[in-house]
Amino acid sequence: MDEIALAAGVGKGTLFRRFGDRTSLLRELYRRRLAPLREAILSGPPPLGPSAPARRRIPALLVAIAKFKLDNAALMTSLESAPGNAAPLQSSPWYEDVHSLLRDLLANEGTRYPSWDAHILLGAVRADLVHHVATTEGMNEQDIAERLEALAGKILGA
Numbered sequence: 001m002d003e004i005a006l007a008a009g010v011g012k013g014t015l016f017r018r019f020g021d022r023t024s025l026l027r028e029l030y031r032r033r034l035a036p037l038r039e040a041i042l043s044g045p046p047p048l049g050p051s052a053p054a055r056r057r058i059p060a061l062l063v064a065i066a067k068f069k070l071d072n073a074a075l076m077t078s079l080e081s082a083p084g085n086a087a088p089l090q091s092s093p094w095y096e097d098v099h100s101l102l103r104d105l106l107a108n109e110g111t112r113y114p115s116w117d118a119h120i121l122l123g124a125v126r127a128d129l130v131h132h133v134a135t136t137e138g139m140n141e142q143d144i145a146e147r148l149e150a151l152a153g154k155i156l157g158a
Contacts, residue, residue, distance in 0.1 A: 001025070026079045033075070034094065037068050041101070054105040055156055058121070061102065062148040065125045067141060070134055076127030090119070098122065109156055117155045124151055 001022060005012040019025040046052035047060035069076045090099070102118035111117050123129075125148070133139045139147075 023079075026075060029075060030072075030079055033072055034068070037064060038094075040064070041098075054109050058102065058105055058156065059149040059152040061098070062121055062125055062152060063145045065098070065122075066130050066144050066148060069125060069127045069130045070141060070144075073127065073131045073134075077131055080127050095122065106155070111155060111157070121152065121155065124148060 001012050001015055004025070005015050008015070015025065019028060040048045041061065041064075043049060047056045048064055049057075052060065090096075099115075099118045099122060102121055103114045106114035106117050130144065133144060134141075
């Protein structure tokens with residue numbers, strides 16, 4: 001908080017009055033950074049947007065989420081492990097929205113367990129996992145994208 005206040009040219013008290021605590025500040029930063037991705041998913045062109053076929057859209061969603069998490073690794077790992085996050089990740093509004101979208105796309109493709117499969121796919125793009133495979137195992141964005149596309153293909157029966 002000290003570093004953020006200094007960079008913003010305000011006192012630490014101003015940050016606490018505006019955001020309350022570190023976790024709330026992280027959530028607001030996350031919300032703002034996520035807005036373009038959310039917009040692309042809700043109303044953008046294919047492959048992320050709603051007019052894309054599910055077999056193309058599902059892997060594109062996973063790859064876009066993984067890229068977002070890689071690009072925002074420090075923010076995402078801090079947010080996903082923040083002490084104020086007593087509620088599980090699965091109850092966050094973003095997770096619920098993306099899970100519902102994936103579940104519906106999977107159901108339309110005739111998968112047997114669409115809700116479970118959506119959870120499995122989202123588990124593959126957890127910030128801590130994506131960060132780990134990138135930093136510890138040396139995978140680059142292309143490696144991660146290929147593996148996510150393969151996982152989606154297996155679940156879709158491709």
